[in-house]
Amino acid sequence: MKYLVLLMDDGDERPWNEMTDAEQGELMAKFGAFDAVCAAREGVEILSGEALGAPETFTTVRTRGGHVQLTDGPYAEAIEGLGGFYLVEVPDLDVLLEVITELPAYDLQLVPALEMPE
């Protein structure tokens, strides 16, 4: 199955800009460990992953009555802290729950992708 792993909020981690250089280094090392564990594990693959811009750089597009409106900021409060994502291929939810323990202690949302017809 494919899952979108959304890095929603800092969770148990302190905000990036309050960290010392050493702490930032430790945090980055966890992303490296996540890469390594996923690469080593059969059936697991990171298909894509990016860090995302700050919420004030988001653009929200709404179409109402045929009119397209653009506003700045996130679509909903719920993703105000969205900082990055991975798209991963894993056999099932349990494997995903195991490998994400390598990531920093962020709040995450795991969204399964629907299997679409070929």
Add this chain to the structure above:
Amino acid sequence: MTDPLAACVREEWGRLMALLLARFRRLDLVEDALGDAVERAARSWGDAPPDNPSAWLLATARRRILDQLRHEEVVRRKQPLLAIEARASYEMDPLGTEVDDDLLRLVLMCAHPALEPEAASALSLRLVLGVATADIARLFLVGEPTVAARITRAKKRIVGAGVPFRVPDAAALPPRIDTVAQTAYLAFTAGYAPGSGPDLLRADLAGEAIRLVRVALGLRPEEPALVALLALQLLQHARRDARARHGRLVLLADQDRDRWHRDEIAEAQALLESDAVRRPMSALAASYLLQARIAAEHARALTADDTRWGRIVELYDALLRLTASPSARLARAVAVAEARGPAEGLAALAAIEPMGNHRLDTVRAELLARDGQTDAARAAYDQAIALCRNEVETAHLRRRRADLDTRI
């Protein structure tokens, strides 16, 4: 019950579910097909059940699933653009030694931590034990459509979220076993101490939760959490016939101890002396173990006066070091009052924050009455009555309040 169909459903439902699920992996089809097979059996067996009832049910359910899959295949061929992938072979392996493994997979899938606890409990009772939706609704005091919807949602969630039908690695298994235990405990307490409604006890349904633990324990006989939980449940369940008389709640001290089920108490005592509870265990398992040892102290006392309250206070002290829940602190305060008098019990109560139900005020009222503070006791009973939502318990509280005038 000698009805061969009922007996077969009771004994074999979980295994048949697990077997069909292992083969077809289609949770949406399997339960319906098995339910349909049971309905057909009820119509056609009559006085002449087949020699091997479970094989009959398996074959009938399997045929039904195959029909459904063929039907889907036909629909797909008519809409080639919607074809997803060719199905794997439909052939069923013969009944093999893998069945127990499949049953464990089913138990773990139904109690997955990604499911809501209530949904996991309902799903476990339905899929592992074959308990009817109407009975699950009665156990949890909700409407039958609510339970049906809850089970349907949980099944969709399992398929959609990717909850596997798989036994996790050894490292990941212990916390999953803890979730299985919690799932069974939730179902048990729903039947044992209902917070509201007209029935004081739904003991028969609490018994189903015990059966769920027995199934899990049969698959993982050395798991401390399951052993301790079974002991705890047996000790509490053993008192079911003494806990209510003529629709009234009977307090532990006033229960007719001849009505306790001694065979179940003996089984629990043996579990508490087994090696399984001497090995390292999770905090959850340890809390079940301590609660079971407390229940065992009550069970070993031939009369209420024989109760070793000092020992019970020590066990509660250990329990509070693990989990400082308000209800455990409340129970400790009761034990303190028994061991050292009502004034010390009231002092132990003082530090407990309000719990959002009637239990704290009930205990306070009892201890104030025993301490001779009648007016304060009356006020505490009023508060408890205002908060209590179980009809039988409310009636009990009103009687205790009325008794205050005659107790002086």
